[in-house]
Amino acid sequence: MTTMTFNFDKLHDGMASVVLSMIDSHRRVTIERVDLEDEAGAWLAAVGLHEGEGLVILRRAALGGPLHVRTSSGGEFAIAREVAARIHVQDASIDTVLLKPT
Amino acid sequence: MNATRQSVSSLTIALVGRPNSGKSSVYNALTGGGAHVGNYPGITVEILEGNVALPSGAKAVLADLPGFYSVENTVDKATDEGVARGFLDALALDERPLVIVQVLDPTRLALGLRLTAELLRRNTPLLVLLTHADVLRREGHTVDIKALEEALGAPVVLVDARSRTTKAIVLAAIEDCHRGGPLKQGDGAFDASSLARSVVKDVGSGRELRRRRATAQIDSVLLHPVVGPFLFIGIMGLLFALVFLAADPASSFMERLVGLARIELTRAFGKNLFTSFLADGVLGGAGTVLAFMPQIVILTIALELLEASGYLARGAFLIDRLLRALGLSGRSFLPLLMGHACAVPAIAATRVVRDPRERLTTILVLPLMTCSARLPTYSLVLATFFSHRSAVFRSGMFVGLYFTGILTALLASWVLRRTVTKGKGLPLVLEIPSYRLPSPRVVARKAVLAARRFLRDVGTTILVVSAILWMMLSVPMPTARYGSGIERSVAATIGRALEPLTRPAGFDWRINVGLIGSFGAREVMVGTMGVIFGVENAADDPAPLTSRLREAKKADGSAVYTTRTGLALLAFFVLACQCVSTVAAVKRETRSWRWPAFVVAYTYALGYGAAVLVYQVSALFGIV
Structure with a gap:
């Protein structure tokens, strides 16, 4: 029996994606698609969260609060969990990514 | 812009940009801080404007639009995006001469260039103004201006808004842009990320990485999942106490001043109905207005410092989950806290809430918070009817009254978000800005503007109502018989x-x-x-x-x-x-x-x- 931990969706190219809200801190991902209404999705893209954009999850607020992410364009954003649950991403690297002060 | 004040041919310069792009500093540099509220039909949000003289001697009006991310994707007309779009559309409809100046943070160039692409598609003369040149230099980066101009098809200027030469450079570039300039304006068909990568050069051997590490170190404490919220609530509580402690002597001084004026008035004209009207009705109202003024000014300064330093956005991140359950967000926390001292500055503080429905909800529930003006009545009632009970019982009653206010406000916000202010809210996606040192001149300008706005809008209403209430309490009813x-x-x-x-x-x-x-x-x-x-x-x-x-x-x-x-x-x-x-x-x-x-x-x-x-x-x- 296979245990599914995440909400995987089958993508067109056959690869699996997971929603952003499920990703652990310090992981690097790429936005695959955004499941929001057209207007809200377009606004999100204008803000800087669009298909193909790379993200690093810096931290999560307590008690299911927002995610703190950095985009590959250099922006940092707080994203509510319910919005993050609509952002499908691909794990870009298995490596744990920095951002802990050294 | 006031149609009666501006000739049809005068140039309007629209200052636009993402939030935290450095727009306020540029506005200050170009106008010297002078501002008045523009009158734009159909625009319900205040748009500040100032007059500037171009190098040729021609006059122009500089309009400072609210920070926004997009003019093509408007979620709601009441949002900053909707206001900006309404403004630009209205000017285009009137066929008024317009130059858009987009202020862009070059340390986050790719993000800003997405808006540049949208603005280019509007076919309005556009000047791209890269600010924070000093920060860029410190981070060890430089921007290839010429390559960026060619790729955009729009003039680009790199400045430090705090430098004295900025005004002359920018105004000359605006005038050139207005006259057409040598560049053929582009159509916005470029990839923002690739373009940013190709024009930003690293010349500082990892200085940016050092800044990022420093930011990460500060954030690891301030945004810690356990320590962070307590620090935030503590800092906000301290700020709230400081605002009212610092304002208290100034408010008392204002009240004493008005008290002296009342005594002098009575001494000069004797005790009669007219003197009572002036002393109690008019001066009493003026005293209330002046007593609030220090709170408004100090609160604005505190809020601006928090906002400009980058901490307010981080606080919203920390406290968001708690308030989200009630239909509010982290940004509502500060106004709700302030409401415990006085709802008037707290209502002004709701400007930090970007979602219009959430902001309205916060405004509507703020009067339920137990402000300091309720305390004399609470004391009177407790002293009258509960003097035989223990001090602990009476203290418990006080605490209970405070919590009743808080719980009712939270319950009211829950109900309002499902009824009167229901509707799709903006998705909580909040840009977390870099830590920055606030500009004292920008902070001072905002404080002066807040004081002026308060005097004009709130002060006049208080005066009128104070006079009416005096008449109701002092003028005898002709039909009264006993x-x-x-x-x-x-x-x-x-x-x-x-x-x-x-x-x-x-x-x-x-x-x-x-x-x-x-x-x-x-x-x-x-x-x-x-x-x-x-x-x-x-x-x-x-x-x-x-x-x-x-x-x-x-x-x-x-x-x-x-x-x-x-x-x-x-x-x-x-x-x-x-x-x-x-x-x-x-x-x-x-x-x-x-x-x-x-x-x-x-x-x-x-x-x-x-x-x-x-x-x-x-x-x-x-x-x-």
């Missing part, structure tokens, strides 16, 4: 007429008069009751008044006021928005009479309902 002084006043006549309505809550005409008087300001309740019961200076020493209230008897010898009356009065005071300053502040922030009327209606309905309920139910428990 009593003297306040007993024959218009307010007393209304108070008696209201008795059938307020009797189920245990209120007689005298309490009704106190409530009418305290519509201007809650703290007036004690003084008004003192006048009715013939106790001088009841506000300073309420002890004789408490005895009079306890000893007041009906014709049958029973007490007029009982513990039940006290409880009902407390219930009413916790909930009813008896504060004309708050009503005026709601009017100013919502730019309509509909919402202040709604606030008065729903809080009075709640207050009356609760008072009746408490009075009637307490009888069932055998309380007398």
Whole structure:
């Protein structure tokens, strides 16, 4: 029996994606698609969260609060969990990514 | 822009950019800080504008638009995006000469270039203004301006807004742009990320990485999942206390000044109705306005420092989950906290809430927070009806009253978000800006503007209502047949007429008069009751008044006021928005009479309902 931990969706190219809200801190991902209404999705893209954009999850607020992410364009954003649950991403690297002060 | 003031051919310069792009500093550099509120048809948000002289001597109007992310994807007309789009569309429709100046943070170039692409597609002359040149240099980066200009098809200028040469450079570039310039404007067909990568050069051997590490270190403490929220609440609490502690001496000084003026007025013209009108009605109102002024100025400075330093956005991140359950977000926390001292500056502080529906909800529930003006009445009631109980019991009552206010406000926001202010909110996606040192000039300009706005919008309303209330309490009703002084006043006549309505809550005409008087300001309740019961200076020493209230008897010898009356009065005071300053502040922030009327209606309905309920139910428990 296979245990599914995440909400995987089958993508067109056959690869699996997971929603952003499920990703652990310090992981690097790429936005695959955004499941929001057209207007809200377009606004999100204008803000800087669009298909193909790379993200690093810096931290999560307590008690299911927002995610703190950095985009590959250099922006940092707080994203509510319910919005993050609509952002499908691909794990870009298995490596744990920095951002802990050294 | 005022159509009567501006000639049709005068140039408008629209200053646009993402939030935190450095727009305010550029506006300050170009105008020297001078600003007035523009009058743009259909635009309900204040747009500040200032006059500038171009190098040729031609005059232009610089309009400072709110920070926004997109002009093509407007989620709601009331959002900053909607306002910006409405503004640009209105000017395009009028075919007025317009140059758009997009202020862009070069340390986050790719993000800003997405908006550049949208602006280029509007076919309006565009100047791209890269600011924070100093930060860019410190991070060890440089931008290939020429390559960027060619790729965009728009002129690009890199400046440090704090430099003295910035104004001349930018105004010359604006004029060139207005005249057409050598570049053929592009169509916005470029990939923002690739373009940013190709034009930003690293010349500083990892200085940016060092800054990022420093930011990460600070964030690891300030945004810690456990420590962070406590630090935030502590810092906000400290700020809230500082604002009111720092403002208190200044407010007292203003009140003393107005008090002296009242004494001098009475000395000069003697004690008569006209002097009383000037001294109590007009100067009393002016005193209220001036007493609020230091709070407004200091609060604005504190908020600007928090916002500009980058901490406010981080605080919203920390506290968001808690308030989200109630239909609010982390950005509402500060105004809600401030409301415990005074709703007036707290309502102004809701400007930090970007979602219009959430901001409106926060404004509508703020009057329910227990402000300091309620305390004299709470003290009077507790001293009158609960003096025989222990100090611990009375302290518990105080705490209970505070929590009743908080719980009712949170419950009200939950209900409002599902009824009156329901609708799709902006998804919580908040840009977390880099830590920056706020510019003192920008902070000072915002404080001056806030003070001016308060005087103009709230001050005038307070003065007018104060004068009206004086007349109601002082002018005798021509039809009044018995009593003297306040007993024959218009307010007393209304108070008696209201008795059938307020009797189920245990209120007689005298309490009704106190409530009418305290519509201007809650703290007036004690003084008004003192006048009715013939106790001088009841506000300073309420002890004789408490005895009079306890000893007041009906014709049958029973007490007029009982513990039940006290409880009902407390219930009413916790909930009813008896504060004309708050009503005026709601009017100013919502730019309509509909919402202040709604606030008065729903809080009075709640207050009356609760008072009746408490009075009637307490009888069932055998309380007398």
